[in-house]
Amino acid sequence: MKPKIPPRKIKSDDCAINVGQVIEDGEIVDSGVPYYIHQGEWIEILPVITVAEVMNISRLQNAAGDVSGLDENLSLLCEELARRLVAWNWTGLMGEPLDPPNNRPDVLMKLSSDELMWLMTASSSQESPDERKKDSGKSENTSSVTALNPVVLPSE
Secondary structure (H helix, E strand, O other), X not given: OOOOOOOEEEEOOOOOEEEOOEEEOOEEEEOXXXXXXXOOOEEEEOOOOOHHHHHHHHHHHXXXXXXXXXXXXXXXXXXXXXXXXEEEOOEOOOOOEOOOOOOOHHXXXXXXXXXXXXXXXXXXXXXXXXXXXXXXXXXXXXXXXOOOOOOOOOOO
């Protein structure tokens, strides 16, 4: 099925999994060692964030150290993201191609929390880093959805 809105293709080069990250009282005190496992890979996503995603992101951001309901919020977020993720060429930790993500929240649930947070952030921004560089002289985005604060999830 062809989407009614053209998807955005976003390079995944800056998606990192942080190994050895230390979180105390809901704050990252040591970011660990970043591994950029999706170098040369990309996602295609519909550039429209849903109300359900905004609500789940807000719940995750406001949760701080409270993990009650975390599994439900993450499941709902994966469902919403899976509806908008049209395609990708992502590979797993062993280099094997990952299943297509479209309408497959189960695929997203197998990702690391760092990968899921990258997808959430990349999919909620209104323009890619490359587009921002090209349009640096143009006016600011006036969307009602502003940049999201990073969400700190309990380590896996």
